[in-house]
Amino acid sequence: MSAGEPGGRYGEAVFRPEQAGEGERIDFGALAYDDITMARLRALGAGPGWSCLDVGAGTGTVSGRLLDEAGVASVLAVDRDVRFLRERPGLEVLRADVTGPDFAAGRRFRLVHARFVLMHLPERERVIAALAERVEPGGVLVLSDAVDLTSGLEPGTPYTAAMRAMWQGLRETIGTDVSWVPSYPRLLRRAGLVPVAAEMHVPPLEPGSPLSRFWADTWERSRAAMTGTGLVDDAAVDAAVRYLDSEECAALSAGMLTAWGWKPAGAAPR
Template identity: 40%
Template sequence: MTEIAELYGDALFAHDHDLEAVRLDAMTRMHDPATQARLQVIARPGMRCLDVGAGLGRVSGWLAEQVAPGQVTALDKDVRLLNALPDVYPSVQVVAADISDKTLDFGTFDLVHCRMVLMHLRNRIEVFQKLTQWVAPGGWIVLADAVHATMVSPPENPFRQLMERHWRTLEKSIGTDNSWAWQYPELLHEAGFVDVGVEMYQPPITMNSAAGRFWALNFGHLRDRILSDGYVDEELFEAAVGVMSEPGFTELSMGLVTAWARKKP
């Protein structure tokens, strides 16, 4: 019998988890400033947009305001956190679908946006190619994923050790690749896109920041998996959590690498 590989959202980060909406809210508040700044340069009234992995729908709703009277399709495998979105933004269509479904086809869009999705997919190259095909001639694609980036604390700091080692659990369990996003510029050039650009945003982690809230929730969610994998023992884990709650603690979060490009008319 073939073993079925675990996927993002099956157990880890499932939308029915008690605190998943809160975790996603913190991640959204952590990354939306960078995402909105980039999309604002591209979004124009009347555009047809696709937001892949819409999560809570914050980017989808914001895009609907930017491209009005255009349309936004908010796509997610699990839409239970998106169902109320069209009540607030009637121009947003919520679609429940798995981006990895080979039969999935929406036609083309003027703007395709995908954040924090492909890094968690084992078939990320195939999905990347699909997304590029959904961009209309002259249209734009904006892709963003997290990378493990430089931290300011010394190597022996327990928080830094937990941050570095938790990636191993994600890779082992759901296939996460925290270096994948560095390939975006090259991949977009190879796909024939022009006006390719890339930037990285690395928000601060403090006791009261959105990034601090996100990592407290993220590590809490992953605690049992990290400990059972043996990459971190309970003493180090608790020490890392304690460091996060110390007044004056500051660190740099994972980097959000965003790449954008235009398809030739």
């Protein structure tokens, strides 16, 4: 490994699923973002008769809501670690690596969905093309990832210091890179999908909210990566956690950009 190269992967170097409380951290994120995700998926038509692929399914909240609320026919929930997922009628669980060459080979879905996955992966454009191949003609690929809204114009606060250290630390440790996320519409179009569109959602940071607890837990689990940047020390991380839970907190969370693109109805599988 040369200097500056990531030394691990999500779930290995940081955010290990076997670490106590990791499932709860994921669920805090789900509480903050699931409603907007489901609103978009249903607006795109997800409903009875649809077959769905949920990539990086985590604790399965989106997969379950697709079945229970949208009434889709089936969901294949995929993750590299499936300890938080349980099969049930309509829900199939697959332990697999989305970057692998045989990922879901030969299978096509009306909806392919991935949220907070590609931002942590190398060869992102190749993975987008591979996911587009899993979409059946007339189906839709929906991708969501984080967009950093912490600008250099903001005054320094415990929150901005922690967020900057987190993004840099995760990039150096596991290769997380959100700088390319605004390119989603162009990348979906390059993958042969048309039409494409995108939107952004920024949930509020409020003391004690699921989102604030998500960021506090995320910083705790990435503390070594954050302090390793030299931008913050342990005291600064502790101050940021306290800041999130105080009335002094005045900040924007990272946004969630969601982009989608349709597979032309006459497209032949490659």
